[in-house]
Amino acid sequence: MPTPFPADVRAAPEGIHPGDLVVARAWKFDAGPHWVVPGTYLGADRTGHWIFQPGGAFVARPGAAFFAESDAVCLIPHRGAGADVETDQWVATFYDASHPGDFRVYIDVSTHIGWRPLAPHGWEVHSVDMDLDVVRSTTRGVYLDDEDEFEQHRIDYGYPAELTALLRAGAEELVAAVSEGRGVFAAVEDGTSRTALDWLNAARRAASSSAKPEDDGRRPAASAPTT
Template identity: 35%
Template sequence: MPSASRASYASFTTGDDLLVEFRKWPATLHYRVTAVFLGADEFGAWVGSMKGRPVDRGAGRRPNVVSEDWVSFLPYGRGWAARWYARQAAAGRASRYSCYVDITTPARLDEHGVHLVDLDLDVVRTWDGAVEVLDEDEFQEHRRVLGYPEPIVKSALRSVADVREAMTAGTCPFDGEEAGRRVSSSAAYDEFRLRHSDAPLS
């Protein structure tokens, strides 16, 4: 299955449901959530979800729910997926991080939805603006135990470096501008812009 491209999303209309599924190497379900398609541009696709939507974590694992409204960017042919939270939550990722980037295999799209393999590493921005890399120990352990192929390892480490640099510099999409326009909760729009962008509110 080839990496997703702009043409891959041509059959979707803004507002359509779109399954987003993350797996652990090589194919174990990590979680899946039905998101809302928010559009695609020349760089990637945008999806969003609302607080309270169910999150399927697979057989034998307790289901979860989305802790806060979020919008996510899935770049074409790149090994990461970024998520911005509309506001700080009381629990979960959104309680600690305003932006959370999973390092993954490139997104692939089929008739069932979007599929990515999570490669453990994460690059995050905390609510006070610090940029951090998470789960480096887990990545090294899984690299050994699960036998990540060397091209996958090199791609993941390159993605970490690229995302950390862009997030620290606040370059697109980590300036929050496009994410603000795509945010799934219109009620959160102004607050979202204030938290995720240096640009003045329009």
């Protein structure tokens, strides 16, 4: 990848603990910085690592910034074979009915996903956003978004042909998995992922149990869902 994208990312965050700070840091393929979203580590399951991104969090990229209007959880899939899909080239954000928009699942097709430790504690998870998005909406259903941006950047940034084919195939698989409600994408009536809702509720319980972070800067740890 072009610099300054870090080359020393790890496949997994060894020694991470629930309650640790996690900063999700995305890039574009030309090494331009993209979205930065802070959150709190919740835990891991068979699909990947879960991060709580609370309402009110400051979300920014060059030229744009806002405070998140609702809670969300972000899923970083395990490297290698996913639990519910073959591809691991993605990062997913899940919302529930508290979200003011119509999104319930928003998957950024991504590559070069990896972790780096933060000082004095915590982690950042890096990814290269590859334009294509798989969305589950309460008004539009499941659809693949930003195909035009992908095609333009494929030319402008010089996406390798092998990577292009891999990402297209992965996006198609993700559309099918979300449409079928496979595994982690299985939904309750309003389209919210059942698994994500469990993690959201666990995070909210942990947050409400303490009015302020612990003295070492960590937020209260959420108990992993049992489902």
